[in-house]
Amino acid sequence: MILTGIAHLENDVVATLLDTKTMESHVVSKTANFQGWQLIGVGGNGADMKTWSAKIQVEGGEVVSVRYQQPPKKIVRAASGGGSSGNSPPLSSSQINEAKQAAVNYREGFTSDGYPKAPPPEMVAKLSRLSVGQREDINRQMLGLRNQGLGMEERRKIYENLVDRSGQGRR
Template sequence: MKPVPRVLFMVLCLTAVAALPAADPMPMPQPMPAEDDGAIPRMVNMEEFEALVTNSPFTRSLGISDSLILTGVAHFEKDVYATLLDTKTFESHVVSRTPNYQGWQLVGVGGHSDEIQTWSAKIQVPGGEVISVRYQKPPPRPPRSKSGGSSGGGSGGSAPQLTSTQLSEAKTAAVNYKEGFSSDGYPKAPPPEMVAKLSRLSTSQRETINQQMLGLRNKGLGLDERRKIYEGLVDRSLQQR
């Protein structure tokens, strides 16, 4: 038998291959359905973080500083006093470099002396935490309850509010400012230089200062401390005229 020529052999092979049925394409592997077994992280839903975006813990103060505002800063030689107001309870606090009865201590003040809106104070509270309190205009005090002529202090060591007798004293002392009153820190009538300063204030300004001083006396501040704070409140009121 004669050998098949090489060219003819290749043609026969190609013809045989062409005659074979076409193979189906291999299907692509389909992803297995994910099971919520906690092992595979789920897609982030931004709606779940809406509360953090609107009330970020990095842009708001925490704890007691939420309701505290700075209402004044007074300098007396080497001493500095800051007055704070709790806008929830309307309780006033005085802090200095010496811890007060709550253990609050003034560790620094900031801002321009002639721009009250820039004032700030750093207060160290028990435990070592330092909070920053900025100046704000005090909100209007809620109306007094008509059930009783005076109200005692609440629980937790808060100072008593002014009684009707003390409010009357603050108003009377604002008119008769030359005579002084029980809470200005002077053992007798104020000195002539203080009388001259008081004469430049309005009666309503003197009455407001007197109410603050009566509140500080209710907190137990001593005579010398009250005198320094009283002089500072008068000087600051003159600067704001």
């Protein structure tokens, strides 16, 4: 298990973890996730991700420390006929199509972005600066989080963070 990200969102901190054996991503915050994992604290220099660490209380009360590590590059394959690259639980063909459609029609929003309706104008402006491919990748991640049972508010925060981070790479 490795720490892949920390986001400070309003009054909450969210950490993303990656199980490197299954390539399954997990999100933890001060509210226990569906696995019973809860973020106890984060450490390190916020400007230097190589120093990041997170203390996670897992089901049963044990507290484990997880350090940042660059996630392994994953092979993304186009799904045709329900094939899967073996990374996390595969999305259904209708979810893959939804991710593609939402990447093109980003002004309308979609089921997993964390907004009850269309995203607000400031988010639409940020999304407009991303490529269709970047938006589709974010959408696939968000569908995976929804499939894992993450609530709408948590998804919205993560979606906004992913959009912000993707936008930073296009300056």
